[in-house]
Amino acid sequence: MTPKEVRNRKTARRTQQNRIKTGFILILIMSAVLLFFIVRFGYIAASGHVGAVDLSEKTKQIYQQxxxxxxxxxxxxxxxxxxxxxxxxxxxxxxxxxxxxxxxxxxxxxxxxxxxxxxxxxxxxxxxxxxxxxxxxxxxxxxxxxxxxxxxxxxxxxxxxxxxxxxxxxxxxxxxxxxxxxxxxxxxxxxxxxxxxxxxxxxxxxxxxxxxxxxxxxxxxxxxxxxxxxxxxxxxxxxxxxxxxxxxxxxxxxxxxSLDARLQSYLEQLMQNVQDKYQPKKMDAVLMNAKTGKIVAATQRPTFNAATKKGLGDLWRDSLVEDTYEPGSVFKLLTLSAAIDSGHYNPNATYQSGSVTIGDSTIHDWNNSGWGTIPFSEVIPRSSNTGAVAIERSMGADIWQQYLNRFHVGQKTGITLPGEASGSIQFKTPLDRAVTSFGQGIDVTVMQMMSYLSAIANGGKMLQPQIIDKTINSQGKVTNYPTKVLGQPITADTAKQVIAAMRDVVEKDYGTGSVFKIDGYENQIAVKTGTAQIAGDDDKYLTGSENYIFSVGGIAPADDPEYVLYLTVQQPDLTDTSAEKIMSEIFNPLMKRALKYRTTSANLDENAIKMPKLTGLTTAEAAKTAQEKGLTVAQVGQGAKIVQQLPAADEKVIAKQRIVLLTEGAMTMPNVVGWSKNDVLKLAEITGCQFKFSGTGYVTSQSLNAGEVLTTNKTITVKLAEP
Structure with missing residues (x-):
């Protein structure tokens, strides 16, 4: 065999060996791949998942709707x-x-x-x-x-x-x-x-x-x-x-x-007028039924339009329950209540006003110089800080603290609104205790103040402020929210004496609240004004005549309280007016209207008409039925049949009350001149259209003419004026 043949044979042998090895490797790889797929399919079959995908859920999506x-x-x-x-x-x-x-x-x-x-x-x-x-x-x-x-x-x-x-x-x-x-x-x-x-x-x-x-x-x-x-x-x-x-x-x-749309709408107008005119940084207002604790109207500024979300921004805080502040001199009512109730008050005894020194600190009256030697009966009308300190010191720390606890100072009211704060109180040193007598060193919420004032207005029984009347579930089960008494910090006689002092704030020539007199309700308005300092970022009080939270708490009628009204106005422009005058622009008209509605409501109960069911009737039949009941009909649309009505069937109404009937077909604008704002709000509700109001009282003009088609994408402006 030649050398060349030997080399060829060796080459052939190596080639054969390589083929065997390659084949063996391929068999191993194929076996491994096959084993992987067997294991993988077995896992998928057992688990029903491919990665994060649920195969049963995918199948469900395909074959189940x-x-x-x-x-x-x-x-x-x-x-x-x-x-x-x-x-x-x-x-x-x-x-x-x-x-x-x-x-x-x-x-x-x-x-x-x-x-x-x-x-x-x-x-x-x-x-x-x-x-x-x-x-x-x-x-x-x-x-x-x-x-x-x-x-x-x-x-x-x-x-x-x-x-x-x-x-x-x-x-x-x-x-x-x-x-x-x-x-x-x-x-x-x-x-x-x-x-x-x-x-x-x-x-x-x-x-x-x-x-x-x-x-x-x-x-x-x-x-x-x-x-x-x-x-x-x-x-x-x-x-x-x-x-x-x-x-x-x-x-x-x-x-x-518990809100009454008539009073709530009016309060919103009054608040906005003051906001536009005096530009305060913040305002709060609450009107409450003195006998039940039900909130009749309440709002704040800044606020927002819930329909358009305009003004919302980052303003997510309900300041009525979430914000705490020092209440200032309105809190003196609690000091007086505690002193009278505990037997440590003599209205005829005198004290030296102007200033009082406690430790290294001197407390001054708001006018610095005071009014000389005056009786304690003038502490509330004049809003004397030194007088409040003297009353607190006559009681002693233990008794004063007992009454603060009775009034639940520093505790939540339990109102059904989210985020309610509890407030706080500083009571360690003699100076701490002294300044609490005129509303410093204490943090409260607006709703806590409403609760405190309710005890004075309601014969000594302190009520929980409530915003809910009732709930009705889908099966028709009614859950009522009855009046809840939180305690009785003072007696009925004490409450009467405190109201008498509040009357003096309005009626006496030296009172700080004469601007809150309301025509037709002479000697029936009882108030207490307040001016509270504002703590700055450095924990020092801000200075300047406008850097205060001004407030007023009022009760009316004084001889049989029906309403409690509390307002706060923070840092308004006082260039041409006083804080009391600003607050009176809200307090007086709102309280007067509330007292007027009280009489109207009494008449409603006596002379109520049950609203008939008018939907489904022809326009002629509905108008005839309503007119026979003595109601005033406002028709929206030119259709042949009534499809909606306000007020709803079976509600209480009174003679001559305006009702709004919506017909089938296109909605058309009625003539609303002479309507009240509440009537126009009925029109807005039944049509879904947006209305913009200017002024107060009754409609004098409308931007959309009577008979024109109403559309929900355009705002209709109506102007109102007092008759």
Whole structure:
């Protein structure tokens, strides 16, 4: 064998060996891959997951259709059943542009006439036709129209649908409607869409309370969503004979607040007038029924429009319950109450006003020099700091502290609003105890002050401020919120003596509250004014004549209290006026109107008419029925049948009261000249339209003429004036 043949044989042998090795390696690799797939498929079959994907859930999505049956969120009403917050839907407009989009019958489901479509849509959304045409000229499958095409009302949607424009569609979104705009906004609160899941783990978006009553009672208002589960084939059709499982939704409870829309609206006007005129940094106001603790009207500034969210920004605090501050001289009423009740008060004894030294500190009266030697009966009318200190020292620290505890100073009231603060008190040193007598060294909330004042107005019984009248669940079960007495810190006789001192604040020529006299209610207004310092960032009090929280607490009528009204105004512009004059611009007209309504309410109970059911009747039948009851009819629309009415059937009304009837078809503006604001609010509620008010009293003019079509995307301005 030649050397060449030997080399060839060796090469062939190595080649054969390499082939064997390669084949063996390939067999190992294939066996490993096969084993991996066997293990992988076994794991998938056992676990039902591929990575983070749940295969059973994917299969369920393909062959099972889960629909959420939305529960209706409960409606929030005022005490007279006027709607303050209710469920609604808003709509988003979109256009399909792809010409391949046709129905099974070959009907175009895309925009066929872009110019016509742009012209029609421009009548209903806030975009000109040329801008709409730009959207319609895009190359996308479908387009939306920005903010102009979102949050459309049902009325606008129906009007666009009536034009029968091919390729124009809507998506609906649950929404919350606040028909009164700026109206106790932080109390009523807000509900917004949030991601949630049903009990069957179905994802959905649901309205969730994030502020005020909407937040505090979110669970009760929300109810429980239901579901409908059915089987379907791979084409999306229901499988014949398959069972559909339905779990009905449980609607949320309706909540009736103690607020009276008539007085609340008036308070909002008065507060806004003062805000615009004097530019205070902050204001709070609460009107409460002295006998029940029910809040009749309450608001704050700054505030926001709940319908438009204008002014909301970062303003999420309900200052009536969440903000604490030093109350100042209104707190002297507690000092006097404790001294009288404990037997440490002699109104005829005298003291030296002006200043008093405690340790290394000197306390001055607000005018620095005082009024010489004066009787203790003048401490409250003159608002003497030194007199309050003298009264506190006559009681002693132990007794004073006992009464602070009786009044629950530093404790929450338990009002049904979220985020209530407890306040605090400094009581360690003689100086601490002295300054508490005139409202320093103490932090309170507005609602705590309402509770303290209720004890004086209500014969010594201290009431819990309440904002809820009742709740009614979806089965009709009523839960009432009765008056709650928190304690009796003082006797009825003590309360009468304190009210007498408050009367002197108004009636005596040396009183600090003469500006709070109200015509027609002579000697029936009892008040106490206050001026509290404001702590700065360095824990030192701010200086300057305007850097105070000015306040007034009032009770009326003094001989049989019905109302407690408390106001605070922080750092207003005092260039041409006094703090007391500013507060009187809210206090006097509101208290006068409340006292007037008290008489009206008494007459209502005696002469009440039961509101008939008018919906479903023809316009002629409804008008005749209402007029036979002695009611004044206002008709909205020119339709033949009544579809809505305010007040609702079975509510109490009085003779000549204006009722609003909505007919089928287009809504038209009535002549509202001569109407009260409350009547116009009924019109706003029943139509869903926005109204802007200027002035107070009765309507003198309207921006939309009678007979013109009402639309929800335009604000109607009405001017009011006192008759």
């Amino acid at each position: 889960d629909n959420v049956l939305r529960a209706r969120r409960g409606t929030i009403y005022d005490t007279n059943a006027n709607i303050l917050a209710e469920d609604s839907n808003v709509y988003t407009l979109y256009a399909v542009l792809d010409k391949k989009s046709v129905s099974a019958a070959g009907k175009p489901l895309y925009v066929t006439d872009k110019n016509k479509t742009a012209q029609v849509l421009s009548q209903y959304i806030s975009l000109p036709a040329d801008k709409i045409l730009q959207f319609l000229s895009q190359k996308n499958y479908q387009v939306e129209f920005g903010s102009a095409g979102r949050n459309l009302s049902l009325d606008t949607k129906q009007k666009i649908e009536a034009a029968k424009l091919p390729g124009i569609f809507f998506t609906d979104t649950p929404s919350r409607m606040y028909p009164n705009g700026t109206f106790a906004s932080h109390i009523v609160g807000l509900a917004q869409l949030a991601d949630t899941k049903t009990a069957d783990n179905i994802s959905t978006k649901q309205l969730t309370g994030i502020l005020g009553i909407e937040k505090y009672f979110n669970k009760a208002l929300t109810g429980k969503n239901g579901s409908q589960i059915s089987k379907r084939d791979s084409y999306g059709y229901n499988i014949p004979g398959s069972k559909t499982v339905t779990k009905q939704a449980v609607n949320g409870s309706d909540i009736y607040l």
